[in-house]
Amino acid sequence: MLDFMDYVLRAFEKSTSWNRDNNYENINVTSDTLINFPIPTTFKFQTSDRASNNTFNTLEITAHKQVSGSLAYLYTDAIGMDKYIRGSQSRRLQDATDTYRHIQPFFAKQSQSLSESHEKLQSNKTSTNDICRSLYYGRIYYPTSILEAMIVKRINLHNQLTIKSLSSANNKLNVIFVNWQKYKNENLQELIFSSDGALCGYRFLHNFMSSPSKFNNALYNNASFSMGGEMWLGLSTLTPGCSTSLRYCTHAANTGRPLTLTLSWNPLFGHISSTYSARTSMNTTFSARYEFNLYSTDSNLSFGCEFWRKNLAESQEINKTSSKTENQKHHHVVSIFDETDYNRHDQKNIPEEQKKLLNDITHTFSSSLEQMDKEKAIIEDVEKKFNNEKFTNVWKMATSLRDRNIRMLWEGKFKGFLLSAGTEVFLTKDYLNSVIRYINQSDPVINESNIVTPKTPSPISFGLTIQYST
Amino acid sequence: MSYLPSFILSDESKERLTKFFNLTHTAAHYGWIPFVLYLGWTQTANKPNLLNLLSPLPSV
Numbered sequence: 001m002l003d004f005m006d007y008v009l010r011a012f013e014k015s016t017s018w019n020r021d022n023n024y025e026n027i028n029v030t031s032d033t034l035i036n037f038p039i040p041t042t043f044k045f046q047t048s049d050r051a052s053n054n055t056f057n058t059l060e061i062t063a064h065k066q067v068s069g070s071l072a073y074l075y076t077d078a079i080g081m082d083k084y085i086r087g088s089q090s091r092r093l094q095d096a097t098d099t100y101r102h103i104q105p106f107f108a109k110q111s112q113s114l115s116e117s118h119e120k121l122q123s124n125k126t127s128t129n130d131i132c133r134s135l136y137y138g139r140i141y142y143p144t145s146i147l148e149a150m151i152v153k154r155i156n157l158h159n160q161l162t163i164k165s166l167s168s169a170n171n172k173l174n175v176i177f178v179n180w181q182k183y184k185n186e187n188l189q190e191l192i193f194s195s196d197g198a199l200c201g202y203r204f205l206h207n208f209m210s211s212p213s214k215f216n217n218a219l220y221n222n223a224s225f226s227m228g229g230e231m232w233l234g235l236s237t238l239t240p241g242c243s244t245s246l247r248y249c250t251h252a253a254n255t256g257r258p259l260t261l262t263l264s265w266n267p268l269f270g271h272i273s274s275t276y277s278a279r280t281s282m283n284t285t286f287s288a289r290y291e292f293n294l295y296s297t298d299s300n301l302s303f304g305c306e307f308w309r310k311n312l313a314e315s316q317e318i319n320k321t322s323s324k325t326e327n328q329k330h331h332h333v334v335s336i337f338d339e340t341d342y343n344r345h346d347q348k349n350i351p352e353e354q355k356k357l358l359n360d361i362t363h364t365f366s367s368s369l370e371q372m373d374k375e376k377a378i379i380e381d382v383e384k385k386f387n388n389e390k391f392t393n394v395w396k397m398a399t400s401l402r403d404r405n406i407r408m409l410w411e412g413k414f415k416g417f418l419l420s421a422g423t424e425v426f427l428t429k430d431y432l433n434s435v436i437r438y439i440n441q442s443d444p445v446i447n448e449s450n451i452v453t454p455k456t457p458s459p460i461s462f463g464l465t466i467q468y469s470t
Numbered sequence: 471m472s473y474l475p476s477f478i479l480s481d482e483s484k485e486r487l488t489k490f491f492n493l494t495h496t497a498a499h500y501g502w503i504p505f506v507l508y509l510g511w512t513q514t515a516n517k518p519n520l521l522n523l524l525s526p527l528p529s530v
Contacts, residue, residue, distance in 0.1 A: 051523045055510035059526035071526070073503055075510035138503040149502050167499050171492065470528040 011084035040463030256378035270294030
């Protein structure tokens with residue numbers, strides 16, 4: 001379950017049109033979400049409130065051997081935060097938890113943001129001021145009285161600065177983390193400095209395919225391909241670190257369901273990791289990850305899946321209404337020239353001859369354009385349908401062959417509360433041996449007095465989180 | 471400050487600087503959250519009640 005303050009931070013990014021999928025840090029976010037999802041290990045209760053549209057506060061109480069907690073306050077001057085932030089009663093489950101990240105291709109995102117900013121410019125002259133906003137956050141922990149502070153400042157359209165700090169009252173812990181991000185054209189570059197070990201880092205991510213026509217396997221292509229890397233150096237110990245990754249996102253041609261493939265390589269440790277994640281149906285998501293180490297030849301295969309569930313009575317009503325509206329809706333031929341922004345505004349300036357030529361071309365390629373329109377509609381429908389569904393709970397499960405563990409998490413809504421309960425079970429060698437012995441019991445050679453029952457796998461961790469916000 | 475040689479900074483100056491940094495750190499540590507609250511209070515048009523601003527409980 002997403003922490004309320006993380007939810008506010010994401011709303012701030014949405015409000016300032018900052019795309020978090022362009023960060024190299026988030027290049028493997030889909031597979032990490034589906035396989036390495038965090039499982040609560042304690043009982044935690046969190047209540048959040050907003051004093052005004054721009055001020056948020058959270059109280060968290062954790063019970064694990066002893067009672068501890070934290071108090072957090074956040075202020076942001078971003079515009080339209082009330083549009084993005086909802087209380088736990090009305091928040092969609094898709095927004096309350098991390099799930100499959102639908103990566104939009106660079107060109108689609110760019111044309112969308114360009115048209116948005118163009119509209120903003122037309123309606124309001126101060127659109128740059130709307131984007132250049134800040135966020136101030138502070139959280140103090142009890143009983144350790146450690147302070148966690150953060151400032152996020154959007155400097156201009158292309159630059160964002162994040163400063164984080166951890167500080168303890170007795171001066172033992174003082175860490176400052178500075179992250180400067182620059183997103184221009186198709187590249188996101190980051191410079192990072194952490195005072196802990198004087199760690200310096202540089203990360204970059206490049207989005208290929210800046211136009212839809214370069215990879216023309218299908219008539220409508222919505223694929224995106226990104227490549228990134230990172231370099232680290234601890235100045236105090238002169239310890240280096242680096243890694244590089246590729247990400248390819250596309251859609252199944254017939255069903256329009258999205259899938260993501262990633263490949264990461266750490267040359268220093270010789271670690272290779274490849275993942276495949278897909279939304280197999282409207283309610284299920286699946287991910288597989290294979291890791292291999294070139295030096296130790298260790299390997300690991302992990303699987304993760306999600307099952308989204310909804311209230312059957314409600315969903316039947318929604319389906320009835322949506323089928324009615326879909327029947328009324330019919331696809332229309334979209335001209336290629338509608339995709340570009342200039343045509344929308346300068347259509348009147350086109351001479352008659354060129355207009356006729358454009359109409360002729362549209363007529364000639366009308367069947368192809370219809371097909372393209374269909375493909376586009378199928379792809380967009382999948383994401384829209386998932387976002388509009390009223391899911392009530394989700395089951396997340398993951399397993400890893402090397403670690404021999406089973407991770408389970410249930411997240412759902414109950415009477416305005418957001419609940420999250422999970423456990424992790426390790427299938428140890430003793431447990432597996434006892435199961436094998438139990439199976440072999442039917443063997444007539446074994447004496448009846450030596451009957452063994454399999455051991456029960458003891459849950460290593462179990463926890464419950466309850467969230468309420470207004 | 472202890473890593474600086476004495477010809478750059480005298481022991482007395484080092485002590486003063488250390489005291490100054492400690493004081494700044496304590497002020498920042500305890501003053502950060504009141505500063506965030508103050509920003510929220512001043513930048514909001516309808517100036518919310520202090521109790522409303524402080525309390526995370528929805529009933530207040």
